[in-house]
Amino acid sequence: MRPSSEAVDMLAHTHVTDCYQCGKCSAGCPVGERMDVLPNQLVRLVQSGNFRRAMDCEAIWLCVSCQTCSARCPKSVNCAGVLDALRQLAVENNVINAAARRTIVFQQVFLNNIRRNGRLNELELVGVFKSKAFLKDASVPLLFKDSLLAPKMITRGKFHLMGEKVKDRALVGRIFERCFAEGPRGHK
Amino acid sequence: MRIGVFTCWCGENIARHVDCQKVAEAIRNLLGVHCSVDYKYMCSDPGQSMIREQIRNGKLTGLVVAACSPHMHLKTFRKAAEAEGLNPYMVEMANVREHCAWVHHDREAATAKAIDIIRMAVAKVQQNRPLAAIRVPVTKRAMVIGGGVAGIQAALDIADAGFEVVLVERDPSIGGKMAGLSETFPTLDCSQCILTPRMVDVGQHPRIKLHTYSEVEAVNGYVGNFKVTVRKKARYVDITKCNGCGDCWNKCPQKKNLSEFDFGMGKRTAIYVPFPQAVPARPVIDREACTMLLKGKCGICAKKCTRGAINFEDQDQLITEDVGAIVAATGYKLCDIGKDEGRYKGYGEYGFGRYADVIDGLQFERIVSASGPTGGEIKRPSDGKTPKSVVFICCVGSRDDAKGCGYCSKICCMYVAKHTMLYKHKVHDGQAHVFYMDIRAGGKNYEEFVRRAIEQDGAEYHRGRVSRITEHNGQLIVRGVDTLVGEAMTIEADLVVLATAMRPADGVESLAQKLNIGYDEYGFLSESHPKLRPVETNTAGVLVCGACQAPKDIPESVAQASAAAAKVMMLFARDELTREPEVAEVNEQTCAACFSCVRGCPYKAIDEADITDRQGRLIKRTARVNPGLCMGCGTCVAICPSKSVDLAGFTEQQVYAMVESLV
Amino acid sequence: MQIGYYPGCALHGSSNDYERSVRVCLGRLGMELRELDDWVCCGATAAHSLNAKLATALPARNLAIAERDGIDQMLAPCPMCSMELIKAGQALAASDALRREMSEIVEQKVSGATGVLNLIQVFQQIGLERIQKAVVQPLSQTKAACYYGCxxxxxxxxxxxxxCENPTSMETIIKALGAEAIDWNYKTECCGAGMTMCNEDTVLDLAHKILTDVAAHGANCVVVACPMCHVNLDMKQADVExxxxxxxxxPIYYLSDLVGMAMGASGAEMGVDRHYVVA
Known part of the structure; x- marks a missing residue:
């Protein structure tokens, strides 16, 4: 999908034109301090059609989807949904912010995991994510991060080593295929 | 009948799409039409002269002017007819502009439609009968509801013009919100210093009758002739005996009641005068707080009163006042954002009602006011500490659709700037922060005032909204943003003042229903026309002024109050009123007395009446229209199952004639 | 009493202590859980970040199963799952076109009529009175900070x-157990949720803020009803420190842990021994 304010409105089920830039979203954002572009600025960029900057920023990938911005917005703009939409548009248009690569890879690995198993296989998720992230940004610390926790998790019975799979995995595959093939459209 | 038809070109407005000459020719052949002419501007002087000449020379008995909407010029042409001795209600207009030329492009079809419209008017006018304007007497006495600054101004203006005024105030004293303010923008003059002399004027005015602690219970009648029932709430103090010495309230043991006048920032006794300059300066007993009234124990005030003014047996009284005009000046309240309230959602994120040091603008007025509970020393409610850092937040409850209120409260930008100045003038080492979205300072010397707060008194303005307030070790942690810098920010504050939205005072909807006037979705009373009839309402004789109509500041409220007073004086300048005679009339012979019309009438203009013989024996019952109240809407005509109601000027006969002319 | 049950991936994975706790606790209250047959992942953050349609389709698959099997109420103890299921259900209920489209995608008729409840709502359904009656060991020493998260x-x-700004439903339940619920600031602030793995900095920062405020207000434990909150506050606590x-x-407890313990269940029974921070 080509980025446009209409596309964002449709994906996020909102009206970005309603935003009057009060900044309450940015004021309450738990990760606002780390963001290179604040949520209200992202909405402004969408309003003014500057999608290059809106998609190519780390901020959209720092968002923790806590919905605080949307819940407190005086104009009922679904700001969290706008960030979701920007993430989707960024990946579809191959705009990958360098600093956010790891998060993007994580989300993709997560979805592939679901596509294959129907349910999350955590061990596989960790393994695939770490090797992919390592290949992408060669972060040795990341490769071993949490490895200290792993034995503990196993002794605490917190890991299913095999992971679960749904019975009708073929259907899950078809659901994915349909959602990605028909051109993703917003529903929520 | 000799009818003249005058088709107007309205410059190009009509003539562009309607062939007026052709129209005039076609109409000329209709039965009863004596002459039919067209002209460029019928409403102009030469146009009117031509009409008058035709009436005179052609001895016309009916007139159709095919031109614009009757809202525009019906009066013009009726006057012209009247000047020639023709009954003005023998004039009809055919609207060939709005209903035809402006909405069609096909000239031929538009011309044909114009002919049809005029034919209908000709058919109607043939059924017209001369009507006479209705004359009603005027009671030259006004009622003002609400004794705030707007009500005071309106009452004094009307009384000073020589008419009697009845002023009804719900609280124990007049003065309204303004009496509780500290200083006023943009001059920083003391609010009480400018208001209290006006209050005294009201209290002493020979032509103002004051009902405090009273509310309007019912309104009957119509313009010039209202009957208003007022409930005088039991005060438990006979104010004719009381001399306001203060022995009672000084000795009252119930001292811990939150003071309404201080917006809960201070305390008062159970028998109390709301504030020292109150008018009347007579106490009232709070029946919810007095142990004598609640449990029959105490009575100290009665023992201390040397004049025997205390009366625990006092009852509410209903009194009736006859007035010719009513001015509603019921003012505003600040919204309570602590909880959800009907359509309005609370602001849990700001902790109002949860943290003692989060207060609203009117509460801040009281703690900065010399007459307030802290004697004008700025101390915060929780621990009495002088706040060294104060955050003011604009647009709380205003401009917030998600919380149910989209409008701008208009005065907050100004009073917040004022608050930062007053604070700085009293706490020199303190810092005021303001979170704002836009600064709306349109008014004489307003913008300069805001700049002074920033440039001279060092208020820090941050452009952005606050998301959340939390508390940590007695400090309020305010999480906001400066969108101009593009950074979220956190301010540790000792006190937070919320500029909360102005809403109409409680109970305004029920008052509006009693007065039969409109109000908007928020409860603000509706003016008749936003530009040209700003203080009139859709009910003749009822006027509005001040913040009950829309958020406004003191200068605007006062100006509007004087405007309303002027309208009252206009009304009282005449001995009787004339009203349009196009009102409903009941055929009392055929009326089946089902009274559907009585229930359906939106103006309460129809009464149930008895027809009696000479001995006073009931012959039959009937509905009867009060022509003073009837607005000619026709609802009753449509409702009546026995076809016993008709509307003068729009009789069924006339309407049928119009329809028949088309088929 | 029987209710549908959608565990979600976390409860069948690293948060299996939560599942145990929920099962033991609700079992003692006479609530039978009927697990949804062949349920799939709700899609979580990854789906709504990358494909809005998938973020409706995956929950729709689960709702379709529930409808097929006649489950009209379903507990989803993970708030991420319950939120996704509720959102999808409401979108489906509101739009004819969406119902048709989603029924095609998931190859089964779906209307979105299934009621989805979080754990607190199930306790509310059981009723405070019944819970109170079942309490055998009042938690008089517990000063809990109820943490709702996002x-x-x-x-x-x-x-x-x-x-949503000052929720109190967990407090009501905690008080019924004889525990004290303290008032604090960050009941609804975010802990970083699903960013644990890909953005640890954020999670540690937010968890630290929350844990600091909890301590400052005199709590001796935190109560959560979310597997992600538990991971970030419990498993990650050592990293924060x-x-x-x-x-x-x-110590970080699931709401069901406290209800269960007050009813006399042992910590081990409910998987409390699997927590990282031990009381």
Missing amino acids: LLVRPPEQLRFDD RRYGVTHRM
Whole structure:
């Protein structure tokens, strides 16, 4: 999908034109301090059609989807949904912010995991994510991060080593295929 | 009948799409039409002269002017007819502009439609009968509801013009919100210093009758002739005996009641005068707080009163006042954002009602006011500490659709700037922060005032909204943003003042229903026309002024109050009123007395009446229209199952004639 | 009493202690859980970040199964799952076109009529009185900070659960157990949720803020009803302490842990021994 304010409105089920830039979203954002572009600025960029900057920023990938911005917005703009939409548009248009690569890879690995198993296989998720992230940004610390926790998790019975799979995995595959093939459209 | 038809070109407005000459020719052949002419501007002087000449020379008995909407010029042409001795209600207009030329492009079809419209008017006018304007007497006495600054101004203006005024105030004293303010923008003059002399004027005015602690219970009648029932709430103090010495309230043991006048920032006794300059300066007993009234124990005030003014047996009284005009000046309240309230959602994120040091603008007025509970020393409610850092937040409850209120409260930008100045003038080492979205300072010397707060008194303005307030070790942690810098920010504050939205005072909807006037979705009373009839309402004789109509500041409220007073004086300048005679009339012979019309009438203009013989024996019952109240809407005509109601000027006969002319 | 049960991936994975706790606790209250047959992942953050349609389709698959099997009420103890299921259900219920489209995608008729409840709502359904009656060991020593996090209360228009700025439903339950519920600031602030793995910095930062405020207000434990909150506050607590050079040592309980313990269940029975921070 080509980025446009209409596309964002449709994906996020909102009206970005309603935003009057009060900044309450940015004021309450738990990760606002780390963001290179604040949520209200992202909405402004969408309003003014500057999608290059809106998609190519780390901020959209720092968002923790806590919905605080949307819940407190005086104009009922679904700001969290706008960030979701920007993430989707960024990946579809191959705009990958360098600093956010790891998060993007994580989300993709997560979805592939679901596509294959129907349910999350955590061990596989960790393994695939770490090797992919390592290949992408060669972060040795990341490769071993949490490895200290792993034995503990196993002794605490917190890991299913095999992971679960749904019975009708073929259907899950078809659901994915349909959602990605028909051109993703917003529903929520 | 000799009818003249005058088709107007309205410059190009009509003539562009309607062939007026052709129209005039076609109409000329209709039965009863004596002459039919067209002209460029019928409403102009030469146009009117031509009409008058035709009436005179052609001895016309009916007139159709095919031109614009009757809202525009019906009066013009009726006057012209009247000047020639023709009954003005023998004039009809055919609207060939709005209903035809402006909405069609096909000239031929538009011309044909114009002919049809005029034919209908000709058919109607043939059924017209001369009507006479209705004359009603005027009671030259006004009622003002609400004794705030707007009500005071309106009452004094009307009384000073020589008419009697009845002023009804719900609280124990007049003065309204303004009496509780500290200083006023943009001059920083003391609010009480400018208001209290006006209050005294009201209290002493020979032509103002004051009902405090009273509310309007019912309104009957119509313009010039209202009957208003007022409930005088039991005060438990006979104010004719009381001399306001203060022995009672000084000795009252119930001292811990939150003071309404201080917006809960201070305390008062159970028998109390709301504030020292109150008018009347007579106490009232709070029946919810007095142990004598609640449990029959105490009575100290009665023992201390040397004049025997205390009366625990006092009852509410209903009194009736006859007035010719009513001015509603019921003012505003600040919204309570602590909880959800009907359509309005609370602001849990700001902790109002949860943290003692989060207060609203009117509460801040009281703690900065010399007459307030802290004697004008700025101390915060929780621990009495002088706040060294104060955050003011604009647009709380205003401009917030998600919380149910989209409008701008208009005065907050100004009073917040004022608050930062007053604070700085009293706490020199303190810092005021303001979170704002836009600064709306349109008014004489307003913008300069805001700049002074920033440039001279060092208020820090941050452009952005606050998301959340939390508390940590007695400090309020305010999480906001400066969108101009593009950074979220956190301010540790000792006190937070919320500029909360102005809403109409409680109970305004029920008052509006009693007065039969409109109000908007928020409860603000509706003016008749936003530009040209700003203080009139859709009910003749009822006027509005001040913040009950829309958020406004003191200068605007006062100006509007004087405007309303002027309208009252206009009304009282005449001995009787004339009203349009196009009102409903009941055929009392055929009326089946089902009274559907009585229930359906939106103006309460129809009464149930008895027809009696000479001995006073009931012959039959009937509905009867009060022509003073009837607005000619026709609802009753449509409702009546026995076809016993008709509307003068729009009789069924006339309407049928119009329809028949088309088929 | 029987209710549908959608565990979600976390409860069948690293948060299996939560599942145990929920099962034991609700079992003692006479609530039978009927697990949804062949349920799939709700899609979580990854789906709504990358493909809006998938974020409806995956929950729709689960709702379709529930409808097929005649389950009209379903507990989803993970707020992420329950929020996704509720959002999808409401979108489906509101749009004919969407119902048709989703029924095609998931190859089964789906209308979105299934009621989805979070854990607190199930306790509310059981009723305070019944819980109170079942209490054999009042938690008189417990001073709990109830932590709701994000998705139990947001987005409020869709979830319509409690006051989204100052919720109190967990407190009500905790008090019924004889425990004290303290008032504190960050009941609904985010802990970083699903960013644990890909953005640890954020999670540690937010968890530290929450744990610090909890301690400052005198709580001796935190109560959660979310597997992600538990991971970030419990499993990650040691990392928080290392990074900020502080000692929190704050035990983090699931709401069902406390209800269960008050009813006499042992910690081990409910998987409390699997928590990282031990009381």
